[in-house]
Structures are given as C-alpha cells and as structure tokens.
Amino acid sequence: MKLEKQTEIEQIFKKNYRVYCLLSYSYVSQWSVAEDIVQDVFVNLLTKKDNTILLNINAYVWRAIKNNSIKYVSRTKKNEPLDENCLSIPLSEEPIIEHANRASIIHESINKLPHGCKSVxxxxxxxxxxxNSAADQLGISVNTVKTQMKKAYKILRHDLKNYYLFILLLLEN
Incomplete structure (x- = not known):
C-alpha cells in the first residue's frame, strides 16, 4: 500500500511538475522559489506519517502549493524595506485637494443611487x-442583495468612468 501510494505521488509529480511550478510562480514571482515550494509539498506528502487516505491527491497538492505560496509571500512582504523614492516625495496641497474633489464626486454618485441600491x-x-449579513439586516433575500450590488456597480461604473480605478483603490483601503 505504501509503495503504491509513493509511486502514484511520483507519477503525479512527474506529470504535473511544471503546472504546479507555474501555479506557485503566479504567487511568488520567482521561479526558483516556486520550484522549492512544489518540491517541499511533495517531500512533505511522501514523508507524511499520517496514513490517512487522500481521495484526490492532485487537489490536495494543488491546495498545498497555493497555501504555501501565499504563506511565502506574506512572510517576505513583512521583510521588504520601504522604497526610498516614496519617502522623498514632497508634500503639497494639490494632491490633497484633488483627493477631496474625487471623494466628493464619488459620494455624490453613491447618493444618486436608487434607495434600495444605495443601502445595499x-x-x-x-x-x-x-x-448574508446585509440581507438579514435589510430583511431581503441574498439574491436581492446580489442583484442590487450588480445594479449599483453598473450605475457607478457609468457615472464614474474617469474615476473607476480610483474607486477600486478607495474600496481596498
């Protein structure tokens, strides 16, 4: 049984190695790190002492590579130094005023939304x-919330053609 499992894992490794590396690379943006993550996942899988039977080894490996890649990125992001160029930008009132103008335009567009759309x-x-939480709070169905959100985004996209990217940045913060 152990030998069968090992050969099955080796076959999956050989067959999908490049695809797994590409998956990891899409997160970490470094080929050597991506290869290391893929190899670590397979080593951990082969040396796993827990004898639980994995129904879908491919799905398990895919998820493990994705999770390990995300962990790597989050660990390395904490250690990145600040960009010296961003520290040397002189502050002026113009960007602050421009930001305030954009914010007021966005809030005006949001206030123009139909009542149900706006509240959702x-x-x-x-x-x-x-x-789910919004649906409970407003006493409507989840599908109604989804529909109202689609409608709101469609209206805002049309109203704020020039500020579309700015809205995305605003919503992330």
Whole structure:
C-alpha cells in the first residue's frame, strides 16, 4: 500500500511538475522559489506519517502549493524595506485637494443611487458586510442583495468612468 501510494505521488509529480511550478510562480514571482515550494509539498506528502487516505491527491497538492505560496509571500512582504523614492516625495496641497474633489464626486454618485441600491451598496461595499449579513439586516433575500450590488456597480461604473480605478483603490483601503 505504501509503495503504491509513493509511486502514484511520483507519477503525479512527474506529470504535473511544471503546472504546479507555474501555479506557485503566479504567487511568488520567482521561479526558483516556486520550484522549492512544489518540491517541499511533495517531500512533505511522501514523508507524511499520517496514513490517512487522500481521495484526490492532485487537489490536495494543488491546495498545498497555493497555501504555501501565499504563506511565502506574506512572510517576505513583512521583510521588504520601504522604497526610498516614496519617502522623498514632497508634500503639497494639490494632491490633497484633488483627493477631496474625487471623494466628493464619488459620494455624490453613491447618493444618486436608487434607495434600495444605495443601502445595499453602503452595507456591503463601504461597511464591509457580507451579503448574508446585509440581507438579514435589510430583511431581503441574498439574491436581492446580489442583484442590487450588480445594479449599483453598473450605475457607478457609468457615472464614474474617469474615476473607476480610483474607486477600486478607495474600496481596498
């Protein structure tokens, strides 16, 4: 049984190695690190003492590579030094004024949304509520929340053609 499992894992490794490396590379952006992550996942799988039977080894490996890649990125992001160029930018009032103008334009567009759309959008997009939570709070179905969010984004995309990218940045912060 152990030998069968080992040969099956080796076959999966040989067959999908490049695809797994590409998956990891899409997160870490360094080929050598991606290869290391893939190899570590397979070594851990082969040396695993827990004899639980994996129904889908390929899915397990895929998820493990993705998770290990994300862990690597989060660990290395904490250690990145600040960019010296961003520290040397002189502060002026113009960007602050421009930001305030953009924010007021965005808030005007949000206020122009139909009442139901506006309340759903504010709860989900601005306050960070999940669709289920917003539906419970407003006494409507989750599908209605989804529909109202689609409608709100469509209206805002049209109204804020020039500020579309700025909205995405605003919502991330």
């Amino acid at each position: 959008f504010e709860l989900c997009a601005l306050d960070g509520h999940k669709y």
